[in-house]
Amino acid sequence: xxxxxxxxxxxxxxxxxxxxxxxxxxxxxxxxxxxxxxxxxxxxxxxxxxxxxxxxxxxxxxxxxxxxxxxxxxxxxxxxxxxxxxxxxxxxxxxxxxxxxxxxxxxxxxxxxxxxxxxxxxxxxxxxxxxxxxxxxxxxxxxxxxxxxxxxxxxxxxxxxxxxxxxxxxxxxxxxxxxxxxxxxxxxxxxxxxxxxxxxxxxxxxxxxxxxxxxxxxxxxxxxxxxxxxxxxxxxxxxxxxxxxxxxxxxxxxxxxxxxxxxxxxxxxxxxxxxxxxxxxxxxxxxxxxxxxxxxxxxxxxxxx
Ligand SMILES: Nc1ncnc2c1ncn2[C@@H]1O[C@H](COP(=O)(O)OP(=O)(O)OP(=O)(O)O)[C@@H](O)[C@H]1O
Ligand SMILES: [Mg+2]
Numbered sequence: 176x177x178x179x180x181x182x183x184x185x186x187x188x189x190x191x192x193x194x195x196x197x198x199x200x201x202x203x204x205x206x207x208x209x210x211x212x213x214x215x216x217x218x219x220x221x222x223x224x225x226x227x228x229x230x231x232x233x234x235x236x237x238x239x240x241x242x243x244x245x246x247x248x249x250x251x252x253x254x255x256x257x258x259x260x261x262x263x264x265x266x267x268x269x270x271x272x273x274x275x276x277x278x279x280x281x282x283x284x285x286x287x288x289x290x291x292x293x294x295x296x297x298x299x300x301x302x303x304x305x306x307x308x309x310x311x312x313x314x315x316x317x318x319x320x321x322x323x324x325x326x327x328x329x330x331x332x333x334x335x336x337x338x339x340x341x342x343x344x345x346x347x348x349x350x351x352x353x354x355x356x357x358x359x360x361x362x363x364x365x366x367x368x369x370x371x372x373x374x375x376x377x378x379x380x381x382x383x384x385x386x387x388x389x390x391x392x393x394x395x396x397x398x399x400x401x402x403x404x405x406x407x408x409x410x411x412x413x414x415x416x417x418x419x420x421x422x423x424x425x426x427x428x429x430x431x432x433x434x435x436x437x438x439x440x441x442x443x444x445x446x447x448x449x450x451x452x453x454x455x456x457x458x459x460x461x462x463x464x465x466x467x468x469x470x471x472x473x474x475x476x477x478x479x480x
Contacts, residue, residue, distance in 0.1 A: 181300070182291030184278055184456050193291070201257075201289040201305055208241045210248045213297040214261035218250055234269065236260045239303070248293075256309055261301040266399050270302035271458035275467070276366055276393040277304075282449050283362065283442065285355065286389040292458055300458065307389045308379065317380040318388060322373040330372040334409045335360055338376050339429045347384040353429050354439065355387055361422060361443050364405060364478065365450070367397030367470035372407045398466045419478055444479050447471075 177186035182197035189195070195205035202208060217235045238255035239248050248259070262270050274292050281287045290304040308318040321338050322330050324345070339356060346352040356376075363371050370392075377388035397403050404415040411421040419440070426436035454467045 179456055179458075180291075181274075181293070181458065182289070183281075184275065184453060184458075197289070197291060201291055201303070202241060206246065207293060208246055208248050210259075210293055210295045210301070212248075213295045214263075214299065214301070216296075217261065218252070234260055234263050234266070254313060255306065256313075257303050257305050259301050259303050261295060262299050268459050268463050269394065269399075270300050272398065272463070272467070273302045273392075273394050275453055275457035275459065276368060276395055277390065278453055279366055279446070279450055280359070280362060280390045280393055282453070283358065283446060285359065285362075286387075288389050288391070304391065307391075319378050319380060319385075320374045321376040321378075324378065325373065327373050330374045331407055333373055334412070335406070335425060336410075336428045338373070338408065339425070342387060343429065345378065345385040347386055352387040353431060354435060357422075357426055357429060357431055357436070358439050358443070359390065360406075360410070360425065361439065361478070363393070364417060364422075365443060365446075365471060365474045366393070367395040367467075367474060368393055369400075369403045369405055370394065370396040370407055395467055395470055397470045398463065417477075422478070440479075444475070447475050 177188060178192060179185065180187050180194045180197055181192045182201060183194065185194070187194055193207055198205045198207055214235065217237050237259045238251050238257075239259045240251040240254060240256045241247070242249045260270060260273065262268065270292055274290060277287050277290050288305045288307045290302065292300040293303055295301050308316045310316060321327075321341060324341050325333065325337060327333060339353065342352050342356055343349055363369070375392045378385040379388045405417045406414055410417060411424040413421055422440075423436065426433070426439075450471055451468060454464050454471065457464055457467070459467065
């Protein structure tokens, strides 16, 4: 059996664990940089005490770049080009989970920054994503999360309708961004990503024009937190027991034409088999692959039958 690429999960014929084109998209050249440190060496661990049961805040992360002389990954508090997330002890396989969840979005044609899995010095894989708020020359692109846009005080308090309203109010391309947002909301439900709080939705702002930022922080949190509700931000005033009518109500609230909403549902429904394959071929261990598949099976069934 051919190796699977640690970025896109598709088979590779060439030597090694990555497609040259995947490495190029992520690093600018077809070489995987070495990481000479492990999770325990990360500069600072951001742990916020919260009684909200979630993956948020638990996961350490580091801003990084590749050192031009050594070709190795280094911490970069300023001038970073990528974000690195190691495997937390509390959530085994989380980097592989984030990688596969980002790929589900990619297969639907969503805007996903280049990402992949890379071994740290202890052999454990970390997840690395390219920053979408930096230009190739290092210049910054303004990014504002919905937490900031809506002037919120609690990232878990709010509705997806209010996020949708912010998109309708500020986005340069309202039609495209609204449908994109709607489909991401459905996708999150289907993969069990229940942790999409106000800081996991953002705008990129260029020349005063706002556009929905690329997909980030897509994880099937439901696999890890069995008692997690369906969605962190409410849909149709509900956080749990969502059904198709609730998503239709959201579409209506977003002024999405019923025909367009039906197209979106159809597109999602057609992704079922591809998602099953993605879970099977992911870098997750066999039991977690099955757990991801089980979550998706329940969600597809609830939404579409
Ligand atoms: N590819 C990216 N490019 C630029 N900024 C990003 C990218 N991915 C994430 N971010 C920013 O970094 C913040 C933290 O990233 P992310 O949400 O992936 O980490 P997290 O630790 O899982 O988050 P949290 O615990 O806050 O939900 C995000 O809120 C977002 O603003
Ligand atoms: Mg986040």
